[in-house]
Amino acid sequence: MATETETRRAPGGGAGKDGVRPADRPEQERWRLHRMLAELRDDAGDLAEHLLLHWRLILGLVVAAGFGALAFAWSGLYSVAATAGHYPLFRYFLAYGLRQSVETHTISISVPSNLEDPALLRRGAGHYQGGCSPCHGAPGQARNPITRRMLPEPPYLAPRIADWGPAQLFWIVKHGIKYAGMPAWVAPAREDEVWAVVAFLQRLPELDVPGYRQLAHGETAEATTGAGEGLDLLLLNGPVGNGIAACARCHGAAGAGDPTGAFPRLQGQTEDYLFAALQAYALGTRPSGIMQPVAAELNEAEMRLLARHYAGQGGPALAAPEPASGASLALGRRIALEGLPERGIAACAGCHSPKPEGVHPYYPRLSGQVPGYIAGQLELWMRGVRGGKHEAPTARIMAHAIGIDPDRPPAREDLWPLRRQEIEAVAAWYAADPPTGPAPALAER
Amino acid sequence: MHHSVLSPMGPEAARIAELSWLLFLGGAAIFLLVMLLLALALGGGPGVRRRLGARRAILAGGVAFPVLVLSALLVHTLGVAAALGLGEPAPLRIEVTGRQYWWEVRYPDREVVTANEIHIPVGRAVELLVDSGDVIHSFWVPSLHGKIDMIPGRVNRRRFSLDRPGVLRGQCAEFCGTQHALMAFFVVAEEEAEFERWLERLRAPVAKPEEPFLAQGWQAFGQAGCGACHAVRGTPWAGRSGPDLTLLGGRLSLAAGTLDNHLATLAGWIAGPQDIKPGNRMPAFNTVLDGPELRAVAAWLESLR
Numbered sequence: 001m002a003t004e005t006e007t008r009r010a011p012g013g014g015a016g017k018d019g020v021r022p023a024d025r026p027e028q029e030r031w032r033l034h035r036m037l038a039e040l041r042d043d044a045g046d047l048a049e050h051l052l053l054h055w056r057l058i059l060g061l062v063v064a065a066g067f068g069a070l071a072f073a074w075s076g077l078y079s080v081a082a083t084a085g086h087y088p089l090f091r092y093f094l095a096y097g098l099r100q101s102v103e104t105h106t107i108s109i110s111v112p113s114n115l116e117d118p119a120l121l122r123r124g125a126g127h128y129q130g131g132c133s134p135c136h137g138a139p140g141q142a143r144n145p146i147t148r149r150m151l152p153e154p155p156y157l158a159p160r161i162a163d164w165g166p167a168q169l170f171w172i173v174k175h176g177i178k179y180a181g182m183p184a185w186v187a188p189a190r191e192d193e194v195w196a197v198v199a200f201l202q203r204l205p206e207l208d209v210p211g212y213r214q215l216a217h218g219e220t221a222e223a224t225t226g227a228g229e230g231l232d233l234l235l236l237n238g239p240v241g242n243g244i245a246a247c248a249r250c251h252g253a254a255g256a257g258d259p260t261g262a263f264p265r266l267q268g269q270t271e272d273y274l275f276a277a278l279q280a281y282a283l284g285t286r287p288s289g290i291m292q293p294v295a296a297e298l299n300e301a302e303m304r305l306l307a308r309h310y311a312g313q314g315g316p317a318l319a320a321p322e323p324a325s326g327a328s329l330a331l332g333r334r335i336a337l338e339g340l341p342e343r344g345i346a347a348c349a350g351c352h353s354p355k356p357e358g359v360h361p362y363y364p365r366l367s368g369q370v371p372g373y374i375a376g377q378l379e380l381w382m383r384g385v386r387g388g389k390h391e392a393p394t395a396r397i398m399a400h401a402i403g404i405d406p407d408r409p410p411a412r413e414d415l416w417p418l419r420r421q422e423i424e425a426v427a428a429w430y431a432a433d434p435p436t437g438p439a440p441a442l443a444e445r
Numbered sequence: 446m447h448h449s450v451l452s453p454m455g456p457e458a459a460r461i462a463e464l465s466w467l468l469f470l471g472g473a474a475i476f477l478l479v480m481l482l483l484a485l486a487l488g489g490g491p492g493v494r495r496r497l498g499a500r501r502a503i504l505a506g507g508v509a510f511p512v513l514v515l516s517a518l519l520v521h522t523l524g525v526a527a528a529l530g531l532g533e534p535a536p537l538r539i540e541v542t543g544r545q546y547w548w549e550v551r552y553p554d555r556e557v558v559t560a561n562e563i564h565i566p567v568g569r570a571v572e573l574l575v576d577s578g579d580v581i582h583s584f585w586v587p588s589l590h591g592k593i594d595m596i597p598g599r600v601n602r603r604r605f606s607l608d609r610p611g612v613l614r615g616q617c618a619e620f621c622g623t624q625h626a627l628m629a630f631f632v633v634a635e636e637e638a639e640f641e642r643w644l645e646r647l648r649a650p651v652a653k654p655e656e657p658f659l660a661q662g663w664q665a666f667g668q669a670g671c672g673a674c675h676a677v678r679g680t681p682w683a684g685r686s687g688p689d690l691t692l693l694g695g696r697l698s699l700a701a702g703t704l705d706n707h708l709a710t711l712a713g714w715i716a717g718p719q720d721i722k723p724g725n726r727m728p729a730f731n732t733v734l735d736g737p738e739l740r741a742v743a744a745w746l747e748s749l750r
Contacts, residue, residue, distance in 0.1 A: 339673065341685035342578060344726060350673020350684060357667030362733055393732040400728035401673060403686075 082151035102168050109167040115199040119372050122262035124200025125215035126250040127290045140209035150181050158205045169198045187287035189385040218258055220248050246294050255310040257318055257370045264373035266310040268435050272361040274307035285390045317368030317435045324428030332429025335422060343417045344403030362394050368435025374427035382416040384409025447588035448614035454588045455607040457529050461591055464525055536570035536604060543582030543595040545621060546628040546725055547688050547701040557647045560688030561630045561701045566640035567610055573603045583619035586632050592618045607634040623724040629702025647692055650679020651749060662745030665738040669730055695750040712743035
C-alpha cells in the first residue's frame with residue numbers, strides 16, 4: 001500500500017521541481033511531510049489489521065504473562081529481604097522513576113523568596129536535629145546503625161542536596177517517598193514548616209561541625225548537659241531531662257526564644273496556656289510537624305512540669321532582628337488597641353495585653369513576643385490552619401476575633417481580613433511592647 | 446407590639462397604609478367587576494353578549510380602562526412617595542448601620558451608641574440615615590415606614606415621626622446571610638420626657654459594681670476579653686466590632702430579636718452563641734468562663750438598665 005501511494009504522489013513532486021515554480025522549497029517540504037504522514041497512517045492501518053487478525057494470540061499472551069507473574073509471586077522465590085538488595089537494572093529503573101515522579105509533581109510549585117531568612121534556617125535546623133538526623137545523619141553525627149540497614153539505606157544528605165532544587169526538596173519533605181521509608185510531613189497544612197526544613201537543607205552542604213551545632217542547638221550548642229541551667233532544671237533532670245533538652249535546643253533553657261526570631265518566647269506565658277499548647281500539639285489538634293513529634297513524646301506529668309518551668313521564667317525580650325519603622329509601629333498600635341471594627345477585627349489588647357482585671361490564663365501574652373511568631377500564627381489563622389473544629393475553643397475565639405469564620409476561612413490571600421502588612425505591623429508593635437514578668441502560679445486562679 | 450403595614454404608628458406609615466387599602470379595595474372592586482362581566486358573557490341574553498363582544502367594548506375595557514387606572518395610580522403613588530420624603534427642618538438624627546446579624550444605632554447629636562433597639566420620642570420629626578457595614582441589608586419596620594435598603598458605601602435617608610407610644614418590631618428585609626431570619630430589632634416610641642431619661646441613663650458612665658457577685662462579673666468580663674469587641678460606656682472596654690452593651694439589661698431582646706432578655710438566656714448566649722445563632726460573629730466562651738463566672742458576667746450585664 002505504501003509503495004502505491006508513493007508512486008501515485010511522485011509525479012506531483014516532480015512537477016513541482018522542474019515545472020512552473022522551480023526550487024520552491026516550502027512546497028517540497030510540505031510534500032515530504034504529506035508523504036510521511038501517509039506512510040505512518042498506512043503503517044498504523046497495517047498494525048491494526050494484524051492485531052485484529054491475531055487478537056486471540058495476543059490476548060492469550062497477555063493472560064499468560066499475568067498468570068506467570070502471579071505464579072512467580074505465589075512461589076515466594078522473590079526475596080523481600082532488605083539484605084537481598086535490588087538487581088542493578090531494577091535499581092536504575094526505580095531511581096529513574098523516582099526522579100521523574102518528583103520532577104513531574106513539582107512543576108507548579110513556586111518557591112518562596114525568603115529561603116535565606118536566618119530564622120527559617122534555624123527553625124529548619126532545630127527540626128532536622130530531632131526529626132531527620134537519626135536516619136540521615138548530620139555534620140559530626142553518624143547515622144543510626146539500625147536505620148542504615150533499611151533498604152534503600154537513608155542517605156547522608158549533605159552530598160545529595162545538590163541533586164535537587166528547592167521545590168523538589170519541598171515536595172519530598174512534605175509527601176515522603178513511597179516504599180522508601182521516607183515519612184510524609186506530620187502536619188500537611190504547615191507548608192511554612194516544610195519550607196523551613198528546605199531552607200536548612202540547602203545550607204546543609206556548606207556546614208561544618210561547629211556551624212551545624214550552632215544552628216541546630218542554639219544556646220545549648222556549647223553547654224554540657226545540666227550545667228548552668230539552674231537548680232530548677234537540675235531538679236527536672238529526672239524523667240523530664242530529655243524533654244527539657246529537646247525544648248531548650250530551640251526555645252532556650254529559660255524560654256527566651258531565639259535571637260533570629262525563629263522560635264517563640266515561652267517566658268511569661270501562663271502554665272495553663274503552655275500546658276494546653278503542649279497537649280494540643282501532642283494530639284495534633286494544633287497542627288505542627290515540628291512540635292507534634294516533640295510533644296507526643298511527653299506524658300501529662302512531664303507536660304505539667306515543663307509548662308510550670310517555662311511559666312516561671314522571666315527576663316527581658318530579645319531585640320528584634322530588624323527594628324520596625326515608626327509608621328508600621330503606629331499602625332500596629334492602632335490595630336492592637338482599637339482593632340479594625342469595619343473589618344470585624346477586635347482590639348488585640350482586649351485579650352493579649354496586661355490590664356487591671358488581668359489576662360485570662362488561657363490566653364497567650366504577646367508583649368515582647370518574637371514578631372515572626374506572632375505574624376506566622378496570624379497567617380495560620382487567616383489560612384484556616386488554626387481555629388479548625390478540632391482545635392481548642394480558645395482558638396475559635398481567636399478566629400472570630402480576627403474576622404474569620406473558622407469553618408469557612410478565606411479562600412485567597414486578598415480576602416484575608418488582615419493584610420500582610422498589617423499582620424507585620426501588629427507583630428512588630430507587640431514585639432516592641434515590654435514584656436511582663438513571670439506569670440502567676442496556677443493556684444491563684 | 447406592632448408589626449404590620451395595616452397598623453400604622455405615624456403619619457408616614459398611615460399614608461402607606463392608606464395606599465395599601467386603596468390597592469386592596471380597588472383591586473377587589475375591579476376583580477368583582479370582571480367576574481360580573483364574565484357571568485354576563487356566559488349567561489347573559491344575546492343583546493348583552495353582543496354589546497360585550499363589540500369592538501368598542503373591548504377597546505374601552507381592555508385598553509382605555511387599564512391605561513387610565515394604572516396611570517392614575519402611578520401619579521398618586523409618586524405623589525405619596527414624594528410627600529413621604531418631606532419633613533420639618535432640624536429633626537432628630539438617628540443613624541443605623543446594618544451588620545451581619547445585628548443593628549448598630551447611633552444618635553450623633555446626642556453622642557450615644559446602642560444596638561438592636563431604637564428609642565424615638567413621640568411627635569418629634571426624625572431623620573433616619575442607614576448604611577451597611579458588610580453586605581446589603583434592608584431596614585423594615587412595617588408600622589413605621591416602607592423598606593429602606595442598607596447598602597455598603599451609601600447612606601439612604603428617610604424622615605418620619607410617630608404619633609403614639611408603643612413598641613414596633615423591625616426585621617431585615619433583604620437576605621443577608623445564614624442568620625438573616627434572626628436579624629430583628631425593636632423601635633420603642635415613648636414620650637419626650639421618657640426618651641430624655643433613657644438618653645441620660647445611656648450617657649451615664651458605668652462604674653465598677655460594689656456588690657461582690659456583680660464585681661466578679663465585671664472582672665471576668667474584662668479578663669475574658671469581651672471588651673475587645675463590645676463597649677460599655679465609661680469603662681475601659683470600647684470594642685466596636687460587636688454591639689455596644691451599655692444598658693443591655695434594659696433591652697427588649699438579646700442577639701437582635703433572637704432571645705428574650707433575662708439572666709438565663711444571656712448566660713446561655715455567652716456560653717454558646719454558635720449553637721443558638723450559627724454563623725454569627727460571637728465565639729463561644731463556655732470553656733473560658735466557668736459556671737459561676739458565666740452567671741456573674743450575665744448578672745452584671747443584666748444589672749445595666
